[in-house]
Amino acid sequence: MKQVLKIAGFTLVGLIFLLTIGGKILLSVALTPDFAAENTDSASFAYMAREYPHIVPWMDSLRTTHALRDTVIIGVEGERLHARYAAAPRPTDRTAVIVHGYTDNSIRMMMIGYLYNHDLGYNILLPDLHAHGQSEGEAIRMGWRDRQDVLRWMEVANGIFGGKTQMVVHGISMGAATTMMVSGEEQQPYVKCFVEDCGYTSVWDQFEKELKEDYGLPAFPLLYVASYWCGESYEWDFREASALEQVRKCRLPMLFIHGDRDDYVPTRMVYPLYDAKQGEKELWVVQGAAHAKSYRDNPEAYRDKVARFVGRYIR
DSSP states (O other): OHHHHHHHHHHHHHHHHHHHHHHHHHHHHHHSOOOTGGGSHHHHHHHHHHHOGGGHHHHHHHHHTTOSEEEEEEOTTSOEEEEEEEOOSSOOSEEEEEEOOTTOOSGGGHHHHHIIIIISOOEEEEEOOTTSTTOOOSSOOTTTTHHHHHHHHHHHHHHHTTSOOEEEEEEETHHHHHHHHHHTSOOOTTEEEEEEESOOSBHHHHHHHHHHHHHOOOSTTHHHHHHHHHHHHHSOOTTTOBHHHHHHHOOSOEEEEEETTOTTTTGGGHHHHHHHOOSSEEEEEETTOOTTOHHHHOHHHHHHHHHHHHHTTOO
């Protein structure tokens, strides 16, 4: 009997050790991936030229005339956070804060900058989220703690562009989840509406989906362990990082966009998000669009849809 208990004890200790190591590895893969090479300015501008050649003359003009400028704030942990901004071609109070996705940066959202600045005549500000682009940080925050930084960037944008702006916040993928997480917080009077494009319901739901599809593993027990270690290491966990719960609290208008062929953030996620949103809202499911490709594949339709929705609240 003692031998059996001894074996059982060693087995339990071994399982706990393996789960701890596995959870920490999962957390590292998710929040500290190696994407430095593609995250440089030169690589990002080259990517945009390949994917969105029609915006190249506009980007080149902004850069050569020094109209695309840099600004920084200091985060709550003392980290340097960076953003790019550009004024509208003609003076206006209409302003867009544009939020990028996972392992992307402000440059890789310039197609949405083009939509607002070139096509619609808006001022634009595009942050590099924590640990992305030129912003410092030890790990990706999946939008949850980023929401507080974006709220600060919204204040910065309002100040840069005159102090009495009319503002939309527009995000794609993780940036869309961030936008929804922002939307559940108390808003300043200048914030008028939100646009989210292919955001996930929660960090837990997204990681559960990826764990199953990429590794053939259920959420229990590994995702629980990784979420615990996220709380210990970064002071937030996967379950609390919920765009769905934040959207329930949003009282400003929101446009939901999602491609019907999105298998990364599955299209099915947009429906509970849309249903949870109270008040004014609109849903556009884009036929044939894969993840974060709705604008690339349908630039004119995307522009028109955004212009009509946002134009109801920002004049």
